[in-house]
Amino acid sequence: MSTGEKYVTAAYCVIFAVVLAYVVLIALKLQRLEREVDELERRERPAAEDDERETVHVG
C-alpha cells in the first residue's frame, strides 16, 4: 500500500469510526431517555386516575 492509499484507508476508517461512535452513544442515550419517559408515564397515570376519581359525583 502506498502512502496515499494509506491516507485514503485511514480517512474511511476515521469517518466510519466517528459515525459508529455517534450511533452507539446516541442509542445508549435514547434507551436511557425511554426508561425515564416510561417512569414519568407510570407516575403520571395513577395521578390522573386519582383526579378522575375525585371528580365523580355520586347521587
Place this chain on the structure above:
Amino acid sequence: MPVDRQYRVPLPALAVASLICITVSLVIVFFVAPNDAVLGFSQKIFYFHVSIAFTAYACFAVGAWKAFRLLWKRDPRADLESYVAVHQGVIFGVLVLITGSIWAKYSWGHWWVWSEDELVLFLVLFLFYCAYFMLRFSVDAGPQRENFSAVYALFGVVLVPVSFLAIRLAKPFLHPEIFTRHGANLGGWMLVAYLVTQPSVLLLAYTLYRVELSGKRLDLRLRELRLA
C-alpha cells in the same frame, strides 16, 4: 392504538452489531480484497458506493411499504415510520451522489456526466424524494398530511426500478455494470468484500432508522406528557 412499537432487538445491541459488521467490512475491503487490475485502489469505493445505493433504494421501498400500510390498514405508526424511512433514503442518496462523483472524477475525469442516464435518473429519484419533505411540511399535521405523504411515497418508489434498470437499458454507457443476468462480474475476495459490506451498510441504515424513530417517538410522548 399505541404510537410506539416494541422491537425484539434493543437499540444499543443493534448499534454494537453495526460497529462490528462495518469494522469487519473495512478490514476485508482494505486489507484482504485485492486491488482491481484496471482501476487499482480507487475501485475500493465500489463496495461502499453500491452498498449505499442499494440501501437508499431499500429505504425508499420501506417508506413506500409503510405508506401502503397507512393507506390500507390505517396503522397509526406507519406515517412516522414511512417518513423516517424516506428521510434515511435521502441521506443515503446524498452519500450515493458524493461517492459516485468521487469515483467518477477518478475513473472518467469528470465529477458528473449529464449524458449518463443512470446518473441523471438517480438524481431525478433523489430530487423527487427531496420534494417529499416540501410537500409534507407544507400541510398541517393530521390525516390529510399523512395521506398526501403516503401517496407521494408510493408514487416515488416506481422510480426505483427505473433508476436501477437504466444502467442495463442505456447504451453506450460509462457506468460499470457489475451485476448481470449471468452473475456478478466479481470473483473471490472482491465478491466476499461486497457480500459482507452490503448487509453491514443495510444494518447501519436500519440502526439509524431505529435511532431516528426512537427520538421522534420520545418527542411525541414527552409532548403528550406535557399536555397531560
